[in-house]
Amino acid sequence: MVQDILDAAQPAAEKIRDYEGKIRLIGQYDADGINATAVAHQMLERLGKDFEYEILRQLYEEDVERIAEEDEGLLLFVDIGSGQSKFLKEYIIDETDKDVIVSDHHEPQIEGDGERFIHMNPHFLGHDGGEAISAAGMTYLLAKAVDEENDDLVKYALIGATGDVQKQEGEFMGLNQDLAEEAIEKGHVEKRKGLDLYGRSTKPLQKSLMYTTDPHLEGVSNNESGAIQLVKSAGLDIRENGDFRTLSDLDEEEEKKLINAMIRRGFPVQELLNDIYTLDNGYEIDEFSTVINACGRLGQPKKGVKILLENDLELADKISTKYGRKISSSLRYVENNKEDDEVVYEDTIGVIDGKDNIEDDFIGTVTTITMSNGLFNSPVVMGIAESDKDKMKVSSRASKEAVEAGLNLGEVIEAICEEIDGEGGGHNIAAGAMIPESEKENFIERLNEEIEALV
Numbered sequence: 001m002v003q004d005i006l007d008a009a010q011p012a013a014e015k016i017r018d019y020e021g022k023i024r025l026i027g028q029y030d031a032d033g034i035n036a037t038a039v040a041h042q043m044l045e046r047l048g049k050d051f052e053y054e055i056l057r058q059l060y061e062e063d064v065e066r067i068a069e070e071d072e073g074l075l076l077f078v079d080i081g082s083g084q085s086k087f088l089k090e091y092i093i094d095e096t097d098k099d100v101i102v103s104d105h106h107e108p109q110i111e112g113d114g115e116r117f118i119h120m121n122p123h124f125l126g127h128d129g130g131e132a133i134s135a136a137g138m139t140y141l142l143a144k145a146v147d148e149e150n151d152d153l154v155k156y157a158l159i160g161a162t163g164d165v166q167k168q169e170g171e172f173m174g175l176n177q178d179l180a181e182e183a184i185e186k187g188h189v190e191k192r193k194g195l196d197l198y199g200r201s202t203k204p205l206q207k208s209l210m211y212t213t214d215p216h217l218e219g220v221s222n223n224e225s226g227a228i229q230l231v232k233s234a235g236l237d238i239r240e241n242g243d244f245r246t247l248s249d250l251d252e253e254e255e256k257k258l259i260n261a262m263i264r265r266g267f268p269v270q271e272l273l274n275d276i277y278t279l280d281n282g283y284e285i286d287e288f289s290t291v292i293n294a295c296g297r298l299g300q301p302k303k304g305v306k307i308l309l310e311n312d313l314e315l316a317d318k319i320s321t322k323y324g325r326k327i328s329s330s331l332r333y334v335e336n337n338k339e340d341d342e343v344v345y346e347d348t349i350g351v352i353d354g355k356d357n358i359e360d361d362f363i364g365t366v367t368t369i370t371m372s373n374g375l376f377n378s379p380v381v382m383g384i385a386e387s388d389k390d391k392m393k394v395s396s397r398a399s400k401e402a403v404e405a406g407l408n409l410g411e412v413i414e415a416i417c418e419e420i421d422g423e424g425g426g427h428n429i430a431a432g433a434m435i436p437e438s439e440k441e442n443f444i445e446r447l448n449e450e451i452e453a454l455v
């Protein structure tokens, strides 16, 4: 299955191996992009290449114009570039003598020419770039085509795919499944059925249990001493060498004991069991991918590359703490302004206007938390915040009930964006958009109308 991508990667691999000048690596700033960058970084370093790298939030036209002027003669774009491939051709291929390689999985605009512009994208080979493979996966296969020895980098492909929410109900799909098998076989990743609780590898066990509210665990949800009691009733210690244990600190036998204790209490454990992927550094894969994503959100994507390549868990810990603080302060802004109807207001939908007080990279998280914490009693909640270039970022979530009743928020948002010269879409339960600042009121009004008509 992955063989066709490995074959398709040969011309790019050859170009990279043979190129003797300076190379520029350009990556995207989310967890997938940072993993793809780490893979390419390692590949180039192992080849002894002279290279620079940068990580961008977006690749705007002016970025392409600027990159066309840089010194490097070979440009390698990862997790970015497919959606701007017309600009790459126009400003770089047609105007300079530089060569371009793109390793991406976003919807491509145009194909490359196979010579100076090599465009690797799963869409060209009939694979779904949405859930079958990420840019980290594409770049991993490129690295493997460059040198078979790079196959130790396979775990980054999985962390990237996880960051792009390519797992469906806990399971990798399509090409990702092949990559997961490869990683397990080589011992970089372990897979077993386990309790899929928040903070599995980062929070004390009793916290993971007390934070579990869906399904509600009578006497344990939101009840720390009840959670500690449950752990003790399973015959387990909550501490090890003085420190609180996390769920992933338990061995398989111990986790079974806990599961049995939960079954004895009549808890619907089946709903909490999932395939758990644990990395060889002890982190559960979703949690590690969140940390890498946080590096980008905090404006420090290169720290993500460092955490990945040096397995710098101390830095990972620092980033997590900093990220948590940033989320708390964004939530505090909402809390402090909930009586101010220019910031927090509700018609059919609930609206949080973060203005320039909530960073656009945090408005999504704030919206998700607000949807679940009962601030509104609406079928849809949206957050909006100022972004760069006179744009506003919109993030929206629908309630489970609304989705079950047939709402597809992604489609609604996409349709409104078409009317107002914005860009957006997403899934039935979560969607986002970038809209012109001037269309803010209009957008909120239109979304309210649409939801009102549907519910």
Ligand SMILES: [Mn+2]
Residues within 6 Å of the ligand: 032, 033, 079, 105, 134, 135, 136, 164
């Ligand atoms: Mn991606």
